[in-house]
Amino acid sequence: VSDEYExxxxxxxxxxxxxxxxxxxxxxxxxxEDNDNxxxxxxxxxxxxxxxxxxxxxxxxxxxxxxxxPGYAGTADDPIHPAFFSVQEDDPHxxxxxxxxTRLRNLPDSISPxxxxxxxxxxxxxxx
Amino acid sequence: xxxxxxPGGVILPQTKLIVPGVWKxxxxxxxxxxHDLPKEAKKLFDRFFKAPTLKEKIVMxxxxxxxxxxxxxxxxxxxxxxxxxxxxxxxxLYTSALDDTFTGATAGKANYTSYAVLxxxxxxxxxxxxxxxxxxxxTWPSDAAKTWATSTGGATPSITYLGDLDGNLGTSADHGLAxxxxxxxxINNGDTPQLAIGAVTASLN
Numbered sequence: 414v415s416d417e418y419e420x421x422x423x424x425x426x427x428x429x430x431x432x433x434x435x436x437x438x439x440x441x442x443x444x445x446e447d448n449d450n451x452x453x454x455x456x457x458x459x460x461x462x463x464x465x466x467x468x469x470x471x472x473x474x475x476x477x478x479x480x481x482x483p484g485y486a487g488t489a490d491d492p493i494h495p496a497f498f499s500v501q502e503d504d505p506h507x508x509x510x511x512x513x514x515t516r517l518r519n520l521p522d523s524i525s526p527x528x529x530x531x532x533x534x535x536x537x538x539x540x541x
Numbered sequence: 542x543x544x545x546x547x548p549g550g551v552i553l554p555q556t557k558l559i560v561p562g563v564w565k566x567x568x569x570x571x572x573x574x575x576h577d578l579p580k581e582a583k584k585l586f587d588r589f590f591k592a593p594t595l596k597e598k599i600v601m602x603x604x605x606x607x608x609x610x611x612x613x614x615x616x617x618x619x620x621x622x623x624x625x626x627x628x629x630x631x632x633x634l635y636t637s638a639l640d641d642t643f644t645g646a647t648a649g650k651a652n653y654t655s656y657a658v659l660x661x662x663x664x665x666x667x668x669x670x671x672x673x674x675x676x677x678x679x680t681w682p683s684d685a686a687k688t689w690a691t692s693t694g695g696a697t698p699s700i701t702y703l704g705d706l707d708g709n710l711g712t713s714a715d716h717g718l719a720x721x722x723x724x725x726x727x728i729n730n731g732d733t734p735q736l737a738i739g740a741v742t743a744s745l746n
Contacts, residue, residue, distance in 0.1 A: 422657035423631075423709055426687035430657055433709060444655045444693045451655075461655065465691040467731030472634065472703060473724045474741055475603050483740075484724050486603070496638070496701055496722050497603045504701070505637040505649060515640045518648040519713065526711030529633070529650035530658045535695035537652075 418442045418451045419532050428462035433530075451532045604721025608641045609707070627707045627718065632659040634689065634734060635702035638722075645706050645715025653728055654695035658709050659687060659736075671744075678744040682736060689734040700726045700734065703741075719743065 420434030422442070429441045432453070442451045443461040454460075473484040475497040486497035500507050500514045508516035520528060527533055606614075616622040634656075637649030650656075661667050661682065671679035702722050708715040721741070728734055 421709060421711060422655075422690070423660045424657045424688065424690045426659055426661055426682075426685075428688055430655065430690045431660075446693060462688060462691045462733055465655070465693050465731060466733045467691075468733070469688070469735040470726050470728055470732040472700065472726060472734055472736050472740065474703070474721050475724055476742075477603075494722075494724055496725070500638045507638070513640060515638050517638075517640060517643055519644065519646045520648050522646055522712040522714075525646040525648075525713075528648075528711070529652045529656060530709065530711060534652040534656060535654040 416452045418453055421526060422451075422530050422532060428460040428466075430461035604703075604719065605641055606719050607643060607705075607717030609716035610718050611641070627663050629709075630661045630663055630718070631706040631709045631715065632661065632736075633704045633706065634698070634700045634728075635704055636698045636700060637702070639702045639704050639717070639720040641717070641720075643704055643717040643720060644713045645708060645711050646713040647704075647717075649702070651689075651698045651700060651728065651734075652696050653692040653698060653730075655690045655693045657690045658706075659689050660709065661687060673744070676744050676746050678742060680739045680742045682738060682740070684738070686738055686740075687736045691733040692728050692730050694730045697727055697729050700728060 418432050418435075418437070420432060423431045423433050425431060430443060430451075432438050432440050432442050437453060441454050441456060441458075441460060443454045443459075443464055444450075445452050471483075475484045475486045475494045476482060477486045477488070477497060479485060485493060487493035489498045492498055495501055496504070506515050506517050508514060510516075519525075528537060613624040617624040634651040635647075635649040636651065639647065639649075666684050667687075668679060668681045669683035671677050700723060702720060704720045705718040706715040707718055726734070
């Protein structure tokens with residue numbers, strides 16, 4: 414029985430990376446940098462995040478009400494976070510002809526599951 | 542106008558007590574007597590006039606409910622169509638803009654090595670009861686900070702949006718529940734994206 418896992422991934426918010434497909438869905442996995450793949454690990458072993466964590470990167474929601482609170486976007490005339498007020502021209506979903514200047518690109522269902530939250534996402538080259 | 546009838550058969554206009562509400566100073570009224578007010582009273586009036594309204598106190602976030610959520614709520618209100626609560630929220634990080642039409646197939650999700658969707662069980666531990674009447678506000682995660690998977694290399698995406706989906710198939714079958722933009726944050730090798738306690742505020746007027 415191989416301990417390697419291939420398929421969709423999820424995290425539980427507490428540092429555990431979890432398999433999403435197959436008979437062992439819900440079990441913890443971790444990245445194996447020597448073999449560039451993912452392997453099942455025990456619940457008593459160091460989690461994926463414990464093995465690789467160096468520092469946190471805070472995800473901060475933008476807002477325009479409290480200059481002293483995190484994520485203050487500034488004003489439309491003097492923006493700190495311009496994307497709060499409008500989609501920016503360098504955004505991949507920017508379209509000046511579309512409503513709110515936004516036109517989402519959607520991937521075919523045959524491809525999109527492997528593009529993100531998947532063990533093979535980093536092996537897909539741009540344009541594939 | 543309502544009427545009462547006296548024991549002698551006389552029709553009398555019904556008297557009603559006029560109950561005044563809480564007295565509130567107006568700016569004009571205060572200005573008329575401003576020079577006669579003691580210093581402490583001026584301070585009190587100043588605080589009253591400059592106090593923000595409840596709505597102004599609430600930190601409003603950028604973002605919106607997805608079309609799927611808007612339809613579910615309106616069908617529940619008008620038509621008695623029960624809205625089924627999701628069992629798990631699936632939070633994705635995006636490098637491109639979202640709008641109300643997004644689904645699990647929308648391009649732009651993070652794809653650094655080891656990236657995975659953050660799944661939060663939909664309960665009142667993580668999504669505790671909110672507060673407010675005129676504007677009802679919920680702030681989450683309520684119990685602890687929540688982390689995505691630590692990057693082990695590959696792409697170094699600049700995260701600009703956060704999207705909440707009802708599934709993790711990774712296809713158009715996953716419905717967009719809500720989305721918001723976030724301050725641009727680059728994820729490098731060894732970084733663990735994290736939502737601090739109370740990092741997200743959702744409100745409805």
